[in-house]
Amino acid sequence: MLKRMMIKNFSWPLKTATQEIEITRLYPERMMELPAAERGIHELDATICIGCGSCARVCPNSCIEMVHYKFGNPLKNKKMQFPQIDFGRCMFCGLCVDECPVECLKMGKKVVMAGWERKDIVKGPEFLATKKFxxxxxxxxxxxxxxxxxxxxxxxxxxxxxxxxxxxxxxxxxxxxxxx
Ligand code: SF4
Ligand code: SF4
CATH class of the missing domain: 1.20.5 (Single alpha-helices involved in coiled-coils or other helix-helix interfaces)
Structure with a gap:
């Protein structure tokens, strides 16, 4: 009995070592494949954002602040105000995306946002913008x-x-x- 248990204990590590079965991934070098419905860091199209601030008003956690950004459209966004998101407070509910009247904000697939300081997880338009002038x-x-x-x-x-x-x-x- 004892012999059989000992063999069992050794057989699994032997199997994983010889057959290259993946147990853990070397994060962040190797990311797992994310599901289609994954809500990651927001993506902003700064070329069509009108700076209305609806996203900031609807956010239940008050994590959006409107800040100046110089690569938007001054014809559509006269004050050149764009969302900046505090991901330390964001719960990825997507309400800001639903509320945007011009559909320039969407939930992206990027999930890596770690930093050394608190301010590193507050991402401004320069980081969020996937499209800009x-x-x-x-x-x-x-x-x-x-x-x-x-x-x-x-x-x-x-x-x-x-x-x-x-x-x-x-x-x-x-x-x-x-x-x-
Ligand atoms: S996803 Fe939700 S919590 Fe995060 S910024 Fe948008 S509204 Fe706020
Ligand atoms: S992202 Fe959308 S809701 Fe937010 S300020 Fe720009 S246009 Fe308005």
Whole structure:
């Protein structure tokens, strides 16, 4: 009996050593395959984020803060505000993703976020952005935003001038009508 147990105890290590059966993985060099429904670190498309802050407002753990990021679209995101996520508090519920009106935030498949300090697990737009504009594209978009704003201001001025002229003419004719 004892002999049989001893053989059994040795047979498994012998089997794993000779047949290369995988017992443990050398993390992080070898990652396990993640299931399709895995919710990992968020991915942000900074080219379409409008900076509305809905993701931050809906987060039940208040782990999203809106911060400045210079590689977004100034035409769509005038204040250039993008989400920064504190993964020390995030529970990966996905509510922020569901709430995003332009679908620029999604749960990604990256799960490695370890760091040496507390601040290392607070990830800003630079880390989260999987899509962003280059500095040249941003300056072109900024020029376009300025041009549109100038056009709007000029149109507003013209409309105000025309409105003032019409009002003046109406007052004048009312005066003339009263005198007759
Ligand atoms: S996944 Fe949930 S907890 Fe994490 S940032 Fe989004 S809303 Fe907040
Ligand atoms: S990620 Fe979506 S919800 Fe959050 S600020 Fe950008 S557009 Fe709004």
């Amino acid at each position: 280059s500095a040249k594209e941003v300056s072109d978009l900024e020029a376009e935003a300025k041009r549109i704003a100038a056009e709007k201001a000029a149109a507003k001025k013209t409309a105000a001038k025309e409105g003032g002229a019409k009002e003046g003419a109406a007052k004048k004719s009312a005066k003339e009508g009263g005198a007759a």
